Amino acid sequence: MKKKRGEIIAMTKLSVLLVAVIVLGTVLVLYSSQEGHAGVAMNVDPTGAPLRWEQNTTVTFNPERGALKSAGGFDNAKSVELVRKAFQVWTSVSGVNLSSKQGAFLDDGGDVNASNFQNFIYQGIAGCYTDILGLSPQEAGPCWSPVIFDSDGSIIESLFGSCNQFSIRAVTKMDHVNDMSGDPERRKVRRSTMIINGACIAPISNKSGCGGCSREISEEELYDTIVHEVGHFLGLGHSQVNPDAYDRCKSSGCSDADKEALPTMFPSSISSADYSTLLEDDKAYMRRLYANASNQYCSVSGTVLDRDGVTEVAAVEVVAIDSNSSSGWIAGLSGGESPQNNQGVCSGNCGAFLLTGLQEGRTYQICAQPINSAFKGISSIANKSQSVVDFPRTCPESMKITCQCSGGSCETHSGFNITIGQGATTYDTSEPSSSSASGSGGSSGGGGGGCSLSLP
Numbered sequence: 001m002k003k004k005r006g007e008i009i010a011m012t013k014l015s016v017l018l019v020a021v022i023v024l025g026t027v028l029v030l031y032s033s034q035e036g037h038a039g040v041a042m043n044v045d046p047t048g049a050p051l052r053w054e055q056n057t058t059v060t061f062n063p064e065r066g067a068l069k070s071a072g073g074f075d076n077a078k079s080v081e082l083v084r085k086a087f088q089v090w091t092s093v094s095g096v097n098l099s100s101k102q103g104a105f106l107d108d109g110g111d112v113n114a115s116n117f118q119n120f121i122y123q124g125i126a127g128c129y130t131d132i133l134g135l136s137p138q139e140a141g142p143c144w145s146p147v148i149f150d151s152d153g154s155i156i157e158s159l160f161g162s163c164n165q166f167s168i169r170a171v172t173k174m175d176h177v178n179d180m181s182g183d184p185e186r187r188k189v190r191r192s193t194m195i196i197n198g199a200c201i202a203p204i205s206n207k208s209g210c211g212g213c214s215r216e217i218s219e220e221e222l223y224d225t226i227v228h229e230v231g232h233f234l235g236l237g238h239s240q241v242n243p244d245a246y247d248r249c250k251s252s253g254c255s256d257a258d259k260e261a262l263p264t265m266f267p268s269s270i271s272s273a274d275y276s277t278l279l280e281d282d283k284a285y286m287r288r289l290y291a292n293a294s295n296q297y298c299s300v301s302g303t304v305l306d307r308d309g310v311t312e313v314a315a316v317e318v319v320a321i322d323s324n325s326s327s328g329w330i331a332g333l334s335g336g337e338s339p340q341n342n343q344g345v346c347s348g349n350c351g352a353f354l355l356t357g358l359q360e361g362r363t364y365q366i367c368a369q370p371i372n373s374a375f376k377g378i379s380s381i382a383n384k385s386q387s388v389v390d391f392p393r394t395c396p397e398s399m400k401i402t403c404q405c406s407g408g409s410c411e412t413h414s415g416f417n418i419t420i421g422q423g424a425t426t427y428d429t430s431e432p433s434s435s436s437a438s439g440s441g442g443s444s445g446g447g448g449g450g451c452s453l454s455l456p
């Protein structure tokens with residue numbers, strides 16, 4: 001069947017538009033400075049397969065020409081250097097078949113700001129899919145993965161509303177050209193977009209009528225944020241792993257062990273924690289997406305069941321606790337890679353979980369734990385319309401395993417069914433209809449997936 005060129009262009013425009021809407025609706029991830037799934041994909045396709053870049057490729061990011069905050073010492077070169085280093089943190093994980101490089105600067109006339117950002121975040125997608133869309137490079141334009149430095153937060157404000165530049169720290173989204181045809185090639189990620197907000201970097205930006213920044217962001221914290229965002233850029237979602245450490249940090253202060261127990265992809269920020277160093281949980285999921293790790297690491301799979309021992313329960317975090325190392329815990333989410341309906345809600349095998357990356361010779365206790373109530377409503381841990389249950393952490397005595405490997409293959413432990421404890425209650429994580437970023441963990445524009453980062 002041959003189509004006329006005009007039809008092809010019109011269809012392409014429509015699909016690009018759809019992508020933009022889909023992106024804002026479901027793939028958006030916010031990192032907010034007012035309040036704040038590794039074990040979990042940032043997004044999955046209807047079959048539950050994680051969205052990701054192709055293995056063995058080079059992820060090219062395209063920085064803008066402007067600065068994150070020149071007056072604070074973050075000129076363009078320094079800003080780009082932080083991003084480049086953050087990519088290396090992820091691509092240097094052993095076994096990962098992915099590299100990254102800085103590509104051409106955006107053709108932005110010197111700066112991306114509130115007046116021209118739409119040229120970069122909504123466009124430049126078709127150019128990454130010329131083969132699939134049947135377009136010539138001239139028709140499709142360039143393929144860009146923009147990295148935008150929003151020095152005073154005015155782009156964030158344009159996207160999410162007045163004053164949100166003082167609470168949303170960064171935004172990252174992955175793009176694809178899915179048209180609901182079921183073609184998996186259309187869902188391969190070939191471009192992502194990152195916007196880093198400089199409003200709370202010294203000298204902090206102000207706007208009358210807004211509360212301003214809750215505090216100034218240090219260079220370390222800025223770098224932590226960028227490493228976290230690059231995780232999203234590559235397809236990782238949020239992971240709690242050790243919510244108790246977070247609770248202690250918020251109430252009585254972080255011990256050094258607590259700081260080391262929080263993964264880079266934790267959904268909320270603790271200023272004193274070091275998120276730029278990946279934990280085993282971060283590495284395990286990076287390897288799940290981009291490595292062939294089954295010959296070096298063990299895995300555990302099973303199903304989370306409700307009190308009746310039959311009903312599968314989604315959105316429960318299952319964690320392999322290494323009693324010798326608080327930084328060695330590895331988590332996954334029930335239903336995190338299960339089939340989904342059009343609303344992004346699990347539609348089958350909803351209690352299924354899979355943990356990968358367990359290390360040879362180590363002993364783990366497998367536990368089920370609820371998503372911390374501070375993170376309910378954060379659709380990147382549990383999907384936006386997904387209910388989440390609350391229950392006491394459940395660690396069946398029988399579910400203790402030691403990872404053993406021999407002859408180039410490691411054990412696969414399957415059939416681990418965990419019946420969660422008494423007192424399970426369901427609460428609703430549907431996000432508020434408001435598109436403003438609130439301080440209470442709700443938030444995120446477009447009513448779609450996202451996270452709101454709290455600062456204790």
Ligand SMILES: [Zn+2]
Pocket residue numbers: 029030031228232238267451
């Ligand atoms: Zn995040």
